[in-house]
Amino acid sequence: MKLSPCGADCESCNYLKDCGGCCEMEGKPFYIKDFGFEVCPMYDCSVNKKGYKTCASCPELPCRIFHDWKDPNITDEAHINSINERVKVLRDS
Numbered sequence: 080m081k082l083s084p085c086g087a088d089c090e091s092c093n094y095l096k097d098c099g100g101c102c103e104m105e106g107k108p109f110y111i112k113d114f115g116f117e118v119c120p121m122y123d124c125s126v127n128k129k130g131y132k133t134c135a136s137c138p139e140l141p142c143r144i145f146h147d148w149k150d151p152n153i154t155d156e157a158h159i160n161s162i163n164e165r166v167k168v169l170r171d172s
Contacts, residue, residue, distance in 0.1 A: 082172060084133045085121040085145070086165030102126075120144050135169035 081089040083101035092098070098108050106122025118127065121144050125131045134140050141162050149158045 080168075082133065082168065083122070084125045084131070085119075086134065086169040088168070120148060133169055133172070135172060140169065141166050 081100050083089050084106075085101075087101070089098075089100035089102075098104055101108055101119065101122055106118040106126065108119065111117070111119050121134060124142075124144060125134045125137060129137065131137060134142075134145075145162050145165075149155075153161070
């Protein structure tokens with residue numbers, strides 16, 4: 080598993096061959112500018128600002144960024160499930 084700081088599995092992404100993964104792209108995956116950011120807010124907070132390898136080291140996990148950073152194409156329930164799954168992966172890693 081190729082884990083991003085937020086707990087997403089980069090290997091399960093269809094764009095890995097083009098992107099390389101969040102860590103390799105230093106939090107700047109190809110889609111991030113579509114959301115109005117230069118750097119993914121979760122990567123920026125955990126890696127750039129706090130110096131963590133992943134959000135697992137943060138006592139605020141899951142923080143407000145996890146809840147605010149929602150794919151508009153999924154339901155609220157799917158969003159909460161995604162957060163719970165990523166938090167579990169992070170805590171188990």
